[in-house]
Amino acid sequence: MKIYRLSALAIAILAFSACTKKDKEPANTVHIAGIEKIKTLDPAMTGDLYSGDEVGRTYEGLLQFHYLKRPFVIVPMLAEEMPSYSKDKKTLTFKIRKGVLFQDDPCFKDTGGKGRELVADDFIFSFKRVADPKTLSEGWWIFDGRVVGLNEWRDEASRSGKADYAKEVEGLKAIDKYTLEIKLKKPSAQFLSYLTMSFAMAIPKEAVEMYKDDFARNPVGTGPFVLDRKNSNLNSKLIWNKNPTFRKELYPSDGSEEDRAAGLLEDAGKPLPLADRLVVSIYTETQPRWLNFMAGKFDWSKIPKDNFDQVMSADQKLLPEMTQRKLKLQKSPKLDITHETFNLNEPILGKNKLLRQAISMSINSEPYIELFYNGRAIPAQGPIPPGLNGYDPSLKNPYRIYNLETAKDMLKQAGYPEGKGLPVLEYNTLSSTEYRQMTEYIEKSLGALGIKIHVNTYTWPEFVEALKNKKGHMWGYAWGADYPDAENFLQLFYSKNVSPGPNDSNYSNPEYDKLYEASLNLHDTPERTALYQKMVKILVEDCPWVFSVHRIEYVLTYPWMKNYKFHEIEHAVAKYWRIDTSLKK
């Protein structure tokens, strides 16, 4: 009898667990997987890609990147049009779209919770908030030393301990309700790119004041989606519903023939967002993420390294099981580079170019790419990745052609025949398995030359602390583009950016600096591209890094997932996606 009761209880629990009280989900709901927990939904704090993507669903800035065009093109977002410039190119004037509303939220007490209209002052508040030392924003660098009066305003806030938001900053002016004027200290070709970043998105003062420390979990933007706060958790699932008060924005009508052939222009001219809901389920572990995708729970997915062989053949084609499921594969080069850094602050490496060149020549990229990236990368010849102006596909870096014999000769010329006389090099790495394996590869490569390394295994904070304090001879690192301009990679070698700045090889070359400074004044012109290529040639010869690889992203989409195009830079891309409900049963 008891066993029957227990069985009945078990069935009741299972039945109870199966019943749900959730609202019915709209058919046109896009489901995607998040691979990291979301740290914040505060635009000023989004230092990582994943938080940036979520912020981009609900907040907007003045400018954005065109969804389809490559190379990347900046187009207006909350700006009515691209800004006008003064003659000296130092003053930018933005006309802001009229009638754009913030999402309804209790923070708007004057309107009884109805979202108020966005005005120029909202941008001034948002930019000052990034500059406020108390905010501890990772995005201060986009304004640092650039906007007239903003550094002084920040310094005053640091001194007094409290930022005075009412105090005017000369470089940030609301000419009228819909006109924003930004005065720069000197012309900057990159400033428009900075304004596409999440740090420069518009936030309402009322929300910051009401939610205070909790603002990071209570987003109030003008964007296409509104967070379902009741049913969302930044650690597990975010549910974004279509914003009923979203401004009129249409799906782009201009794209390439490739885009047309891929069906990416079928929704041209339709009002955005196209999906009714977006659900982001966060799985930090690869297996549940991948199995959920294979079970059709997610509409698109990147291919994890460990599952690559289940999807792709040796000749980099989809396996028949995948094509039978009508899965589509997109291959997109990423705007990044991985590299081995030489710390030029250390005299052994800093004063011996031949030694650096010999080491560079001894590391073979081909097996490295197979071992660590399943072939999803191309060997890097210089710092600029493909897809950016300044990348030269014909460039062949002579010190990245694997040749052990020549490398040994060069090492001899460098004064260390077969590594004799060379002290053991301190190599910094992270404690994760993958990094340790990569380090073993480097150790083996250098060992073939006769060079010994001592591996220092660090946690991430220790690793960053070591390189910012110029400790160690070498380490592996990577850089992903903040914005699609080769300058973002070339600034990593500018002498004024040495550690603790982003130039962690501590490279310094006056000739390079001169060219870099000259390039900053130029917009995207052939003259600037020529300067970039000249700078790359200097770097190839000076060899401050072993240029390792540029990675390629492989993404699978189900046939019902419409309008997916990999976009590494722009965060506000979910508004273009939709589900073909006739195909998704």
Next chain:
Amino acid sequence: MFVYLLRRLLYTIPILLGVSLIVFVLFHMVGGDPTYQMLGKHANPEQVQTLRHELGLDQPLTTQFFFYLKQVVTFDYGRSYSTKQPISDMILNGIGPSLTLAIPAFFLTTVFAILISLFVAYFRGTWIDKGVVVLCVVGMSIPSLAYILFGQHILAYRWGLFPISGYEIDFPDRLQYIVMPALIWVMVSLGMDVRFFRNAILDETHQDYVRTARSKGLSEKFIFLKHVLKNSMIPIVTYVVIEIPFLLLGAFLLESFFGIPGLGSITIDAINSSDFPVLKAMTTINSLLFILGTLATDIVYTWVDPRVRLK
């Protein structure tokens, strides 16, 4: 009772101080400077200086230790280096999801383990007993990760018996996602629990009072349920009660693989992102719970065995 409790609580103060000192020194040695991590790749020296001051890292070590002690006492562990959220909020938000999994899983494990132990102890020495012991050893030898991978791949993905993973905020919705991780918890824990409980029960079966009961002609079933079970409860309760506080800390692997946003998953994330303030908080809470667990066990002793007196 009150005096005993007070004395035990007073004893915990030096233990807690010692644990705090070890945790502080340990994390100071391996923690590294968090400012670069928090400010991102474009940080400049001025920002680094400001943040170091803000976090009190420019203070002498002794001051930093007393600040940490204050955190322990006030349960205000500051903010996570990684998410910048208040750690106390993260912990409070994580307790619910952790307990949603831990309570049913722990309850089921304990009930099944006691039932199976009684059963095999009743048939001690027979092939049933031997078979169950072998199964327990096999069950214990399989790592929990293997159960997770098998469960997700075969039971969920291939056979569709359970959701592969997931979590919902609403209570009834979340239960469907808890069934498989709870079963895995039971599978992983059952072997060890059964072996321990079986030994505890068998120890009792060799006591004089059992022989007396048998000689009085009482049935074996009656002896087991009425006498042996009750007396073997002392080690069993000790074992069970000491585990209860740790349920709050969650199950690291299960939460991480099943996407349950509990404390186990928060700890795994903190390890992966070297978020030392969160790890420091979790380690401290772990120690506190252990101390509380042993105290609770001592108190429960008196309830289970009136012969034990609190002195």
